[in-house]
Amino acid sequence: IPLFSRKGKTPRRHPPKKPPNSQKDPVGVYCRVRPLGTENEECCIEVISSTTIQLHAPEGFKTNRNGEYKETQYSFKKVFGVSVSQTELFDFVAKPLVDDLISGKNGLLFTYGVTGSGKTFTMTGSPGQGGLLPRSLDMIFNSIGPYQAKRYVFKTDDKNGMEVQNDVDALLERQKRENNLPVPKTPSSRQKVDPEIADMVKQEEAYKADGVDEDSSYSVFVSYIEIYNNYIYDLLEETPDDAIKPKPPQSKILREDQNHNMYVAGCMEVEVKSAEEAFQVFWRGQKKRKVANTRLNRESSRSHSVFIIKLAQAPLDADGDNILQDKNQVTVSQLCLVDLAGSERTGRTGAEGNRIREAGNINQSLLTLRTCIEVLRENQMCGTNKMVPYRDSKVTHLFKNYFDGEGKVKMIVCVNPKADDYEETLLVMRFAEMTQEVEVARPMDRPICGFTPGRRHRNQAFKEELSRKLEERGGPVDRDMPLVVDNLVYxxxxxxxxxxxxxxxxxxxxxxxxxxxxxxxxxxxxxxxxxxxxxxxxxxxxxxxxxxxxxxxxxxxxxxxxxxxxxxxxxxxxxxxxxxxxxxxxxxxxxxxxxxxxxxxxxxxxxxxxxxxxxxxxxxxxxxxxxxxxxxxxxxxxxxxxxxxxxxxxxxxxxxxxxxxxxxxxxxxxxxxxxxxxxxxPGRPEPPPRQTQPKRPSREEKRSGEVIKTRGGGQAVQFTDIETLRQEITTVPSRKRRSSEGKPTNGDGSDGTWTDVETRCSVALEMRAGSNMGPGFEGHGITKRRKP
Structure with a gap:
């Protein structure tokens, strides 16, 4: 198989083989409970012991099928209640990471929690109550202060590495930068520091690390970035001020160095010489961070901020006078302090427009972090080899090396005990409980150079002895004169x-x-x-x-x-x-x-x-x-x-x-x-007058009714009345009298014979339904009419 791919691209370099390290440490997860805003506010968290808290479902929140309230307990490595000070929190959490940093090991510390749970206060603090970040800076410079190298002796190579320059090159570069920059952008340690910043940095107790190598020279570089909408921005980058058409900040990309560690390409790294100067650089970048006013927090962080403290150290030569000009002897360690944006529900924050998109990206990046932790936990517990989706988010992609064994990982879970945050707090607790089960390989100790220890001390003692002898002999006492130092050797x-x-x-x-x-x-x-x-x-x-x-x-x-x-x-x-x-x-x-x-x-x-x-x-x-x-x-x-x-x-x-x-x-x-x-x-005698009498019902009937449409589409007839016609002709003996001519006559004096058709038609039968003709005519009648 050829070393190059078919398309002519350079093949991916395999990571260098590291010695197997069977020692692993679990991710250190700590919990800090924020005090309630008001005394009358309902509380849903109770601190049971120094390692356990209990969650109470608020009133009206049903958690099981029976409609009963459920109480759950969660354990951590350490639980810090509402009365715990910033000093105690620093002693348990951040101080060991600073010791590892000075010893040449990496560390990652990030705060996690719901919006308004006190993450930024835990990381930054306030005047008189400095957080983890200023306390870490103060401890670093208290430890390496006497052993710091001059400016620009250590120089970044823009590829996540460090180079060492001699004193002459460092002096030339220092003069060049001072001439090009009439107003220094980075405040020096000699300039006057803001009293508020000095109050946040200076602590009541001066912490010092125990593992400081006196035969090495140190230099501190800081950088500050934010991850906003899954884009990386440099908060220390200087952009020209244009009030009419301001230039938007350019996003940065992640790259992999020769040791397969991830870093932000083109990110500005500032060399600092004091804790006040470093914190002032941090504060300058903090003003550019994306914050917004929501219902849950007046200054809610809309991005994940990452403050990187990089410590470069190189051993002195055999005489203990100059730094070795060997790049392979330079050790670079870094401590990442991450303030994650708070998880939130958009319905509670009242977000609209861009705020909804920001909240969606924040929740998506936190979900990716949870997914990576779940896959790591499953691979370690079940022996599987699933691919961890680090690349799905810039946050997880940047810190993948820490979970692969490049340093210690610690997390502070900040919680707000008010009842309104109960559902989000429950999810945070489940994630924290799962994170504690993930183990990270313990970082290896850095190699020790082959020179005899105590070189710096012997060199200083020798120079002090020479200066003493010169003073006794009345000679010059200027240590910087090389001819005098050379003559005193004899x-x-x-x-x-x-x-x-x-x-x-x-x-x-x-x-x-x-x-x-x-x-x-x-x-x-x-x-x-x-x-x-x-x-x-x-x-x-x-x-x-x-x-x-x-x-x-x-x-x-x-x-x-x-x-x-x-x-x-x-x-x-x-x-x-x-x-x-x-x-x-x-x-x-x-x-x-x-x-x-x-x-x-x-x-x-x-x-x-x-x-x-x-x-x-x-x-x-x-x-x-x-x-x-x-x-x-x-x-x-x-x-x-x-x-x-x-x-x-x-x-x-x-x-x-x-x-x-x-x-x-x-x-x-x-x-x-x-x-x-x-x-x-013809030839038929005239019938005598007849009268109709009501009889029984005969054959002919009259029916009346209504036609109604049926449901099936047909028609039906409903009869409302029945009329029956009954008729019978009877011969009534008439009393006839003969006239003087011998012809029969009627009782009224008329002629008793019906002589013509008109006379006979004068009598007619008329049927009227419902007429009353007297007794014997039930609802039917026959009326006798004569033509006048």
């Missing part, structure tokens, strides 16, 4: 014992003669050295005299030039004043324009908000109108269908009624036709 040896007790002694006198000759030789060398030095000084004085004459001439010329330059400077000053006035005027105009721009932007945002509100209202009204139209269309269709059914029912009832009436008329016409037909039959 000190006269002591004389041996010259007492002669035996005349045959052949040892004492030769030894004395040899010692005297040696002293004479050394004395002559010292005299020659002094003569040479005197000659050098004399030549220097002569050269100085000649230089003084030349310098006087040169000074005279320079004075003339200076006079001309003064005129130019005066002109330039007047021009500068004019430009400054113009600049102030332009700045005033810029301020006015900025204010106008801000007003316009506010008006624009308000108008956009109003426009969005009106659009939403218009959309709601249109949707309401559409729903109303649909509802009215449904009502109209239902009403139309109901009236159609009603009209159809009435038409059917009317048709049935008309049919009944037509049937009645047809029957009447049939009876009338029958009467007419009988009257026109």
């Amino acid at each position: 000190s006269l040896p002591p004389l041996p014992s010259c007492e002669l007790t035996d005349p045959h002694d052949d040892i004492t006198l030769p030894r004395l003669i040899e010692a005297l000759q040696n002293r004479h030789r050394i004395r002559q060398m010292m005299i020659d050295g002094c003569l040479n030095l005197a000659n050098v000084i004399k030549s220097k004085f002569q050269e100085l005299d000649s230089n003084l004459i030349t310098r006087d001439n040169f000074i005279h010329e320079q004075n003339g030039k200076l006079f001309e330059k003064d005129k130019v400077i005066q002109n330039n000053k007047s021009e500068i004043e004019r430009l400054e006035k113009k600049t102030r005027m332009q700045e005033h105009k810029i301020d006015i324009l900025q204010k106008a721009t801000k007003i316009y932007e506010d008006d624009k945002r308000s108008l956009q908000h109003e426009l969005e509100t009106r659009d939403q209202r218009l959309h709601r009204e249109q949707s309401e109108k559409r729903r109303m139209e649909q509802r009215m269309q449904g009502v109209v269709s239902d009403t139309q269908l109901r009236w159609e059914k009603e009209c159809e029912r009435r038409v059917n009832a009317m048709q049935l009624e008309m049919q009944n009436k037509l049937w009645v008329k047809d029957e009447k016409l049939k009876q009338l036709k029958a009467i007419v037909t009988e009257s026109k039959t």
Whole structure:
């Protein structure tokens, strides 16, 4: 298999093989309980012991199926109650990490918890109550203060490594930077420090580490970054101030060095020489950190902040005077102090717009951290080899080396005991309980150089002895003069014992003669050295005299030039004043324009908000109108269908009624036709008058009813009345009398015979339903009518 891939890319370097380390330490998880804001506020956390706390579900929060309240206990390596001071917290948590840092080992300490649980106070503190960060800086510089190297002796190589320069190169670079930067961006230890910062850094007790190597030189570098919306920004990066069009900060990328450790490429690392200077650099970056006002916290951190303290140390040479110029002998250790943003629910914070996106990214990065811890725990407990998703988040990707065995890992879980945070606190406790089960490989001790220890002390004692001898002899006491130091190396040896007790002694006198000759030789060398030095000084004085004459001439010329330059400077000053006035005027105009721009932007945002509100209202009204139209269309269709059914029912009832009436008329016409037909039959005598009597029901019946639609779509007839026609013709004996002509007559004097059709048709039968004709006619009647 070729070493290079098919696409021609450089293959991935395999990490260097490290000696197997079977010793592992669990992740140290500590818990700190914040005091309640008010005394009347409901509390859901109780400290049972120095290692255990108990959570009480608040009133109204049911946790099991039976609706009962549940109480759970969680154990930690150490529990710090509300009365624990910052000093005690530092002693248990951060002090061992500082000891490891000075011993050449790495460390990671981060605070974790809900928004408003006291993470930033634990890490930074307040005036008079410094947090873990300023206390760690104070302990570092108290320990390495006498052994610090000069500035720029240690130099970063921009690849997460360190180089060592000699004193001359360091001096040249120091002068170069001081000339290029008229106003230093990083405050030096000699400058006046803000009293508030000094109050936070200076502690009541001066801590010092025990494992300081006196034969090494140290230098401290600090860097400060934040991870915001899964992007890395350098909080110490200097950007040009442009009020009109400010330049946004550029995000940084993560890279891997030659030892496969992750670092932020292009991140600014500032060399500091005191705790006050380091904390002032931190405070400068803290002002740039993303914070926002939410319902849960007035200054809620919207990003994860990482403050990196990097300690470079290199051994002295065999003489204990200079630092070894060997890069392989340089040891670099770092301590990362991480203040994680708080996990939160957007519904409680009232976040809108960008705040929702910020909260989502914060929760996603914390979820990735939990996932990595879960996979590590599963791999260690179950023996699996699952891939840990470090690359899913910048936070986990940056600190993957610590979980792989590059240093100790500690976590402080900050909790707020108020009942409103109970659900979030419960999730934090479960995560902390799981994190304690993860073990991290113990870091290896750094190799020790092969030089004899105590070199620095011997070198200082030798220089002190030389200076003492010079003072006794009345010579110069300036230690920085190399010629004097070189001459003092030739000190006269002591004389041996010259007492002669035996005349045959052949040892004492030769030894004395040899010692005297040696002293004479050394004395002559010292005299020659002094003569040479005197000659050098004399030549220097002569050269100085000649230089003084030349310098006087040169000074005279320079004075003339200076006079001309003064005129130019005066002109330039007047021009500068004019430009400054113009600049102030332009700045005033810029301020006015900025204010106008801000007003316009506010008006624009308000108008956009109003426009969005009106659009939403218009959309709601249109949707309401559409729903109303649909509802009215449904009502109209239902009403139309109901009236159609009603009209159809009435038409059917009317048709049935008309049919009944037509049937009645047809029957009447049939009876009338029958009467007419009988009257026109030839040769048949006229029938006597008849009367109709009510009889029993006969064959013909009249029915009336309503037509109703059924559910299946058919029709049904419901009868509302029945009318029966009963008719019988009976012959009533009439009392006839004959007239004088012998013809029969009726009782009223008329002729008793029906002589024509008109007379016979004058009697008709009429059926009326419901008429009362007297006894014997039950709801039916026959009316006898005559034609007038």
